[in-house]
Amino acid sequence: MLVKTNWDNIMNKLYIFSPGFGLRNISPFCLKMEMALTYLTIDFELIELNDPRKAPKAKLPYMELNGETLSDSEIMFEQLNAITDGKLYNGLTAEQKAIGTAFSRLAEDHLYWLLVASRWLEDDWFPHVDAAFFAPMPIPLRWIIPSIARKQVRKTLQLHGLGAHSREEMKAFARRDLQAISDAIGSKPFLLGNEISAFDFTVGSMLSGILDNKPDTWLSPIAREIDHLVDYTERVQQTIGVYGRIDP
Known part of the structure; x- marks a missing residue:
């Protein structure tokens, strides 16, 4: 492309x-x-x-x-x-950058790993990971590598800390993360106000990965239940003209 x-x-x-x-x-x-x-x-x-x-x-x-x-x-x-002489963060105040950075950390260093867990740790969802990542591999690697990779992801999640929790506990973490994003957006069209910013690319992309997964993971319906998130995610993608899903 x-x-x-x-x-x-x-x-x-x-x-x-x-x-x-x-x-x-x-x-x-x-x-x-x-x-x-x-x-x-x-x-x-x-x-x-x-x-x-x-x-x-x-x-x-x-x-x-x-x-x-x-x-x-x-x-x-x-x-x-x-x-680009500051164009990516153009017009943002120090306070807005601080808020954007904090929500980027929430999205990428916490919520992202809940997305990984919802894909990789669930026995009924892992076949989709297997097909997406490992299908092109030649035999016998095709039989061996998926199991090794899954063990590595499980170990990474354990080291992160989230892997030690039950699915219900991870769901509760996810609800708090997603609710915090929704509360920050409030009635605004974007995270920091009326204009889209680079921080919307980070948060909106993460939400697209959660909402537009096919089929749903356990994380997808949680995000749909939270006010603003579906509309916000769609607004970010539509404004830029770049969509996460194959069929926008």
Whole structure:
């Protein structure tokens, strides 16, 4: 996919996961980067990479921007803001940036891992993970790697702390996270006010990954029950013209 804008003559490349779970961008971190680049009208090409171990930090997304390789979406955001003379965070006060940063941390360092748990730890949902991530692998790796990867994710969640909790306890964590986001939005169209900001890309992408999963995980109906979240997520995607789901 090529997004045509009018930046410079160097073709920038954003490396993302292949589609899955009814999503074009299987990772909220990939989706938020696509939103940011589109918002900034920077030319870029989307390149699917099935094996994140081939990425510089063994995770996706990563990108080649003006000939420089960047990993981690937060680092990419900071670089994008620098090379566009502050356009990514244009007009935000110090207080708004503080609030946006706090909700980005909530979304990416807590809510995200609840999304991972809802996909990877549930026996009735893991076959969708298996098909999305491991189907292209040759035999016998196709038989071996999914189990190894699932054990690694389970271990990571244990180290994070969330993996020690029951599903019902994780649901309660999720409700509090999602309610906090809803309360922060309130009657505003976006997280920080009337105008969309880079922090909406982070929060909106995470919510898209939760709401637009096909089929639902246990996290999806919880998000739909919370006021504002469905409308807010749709508004963010519609405003930028970039959607997480395959059929917008």
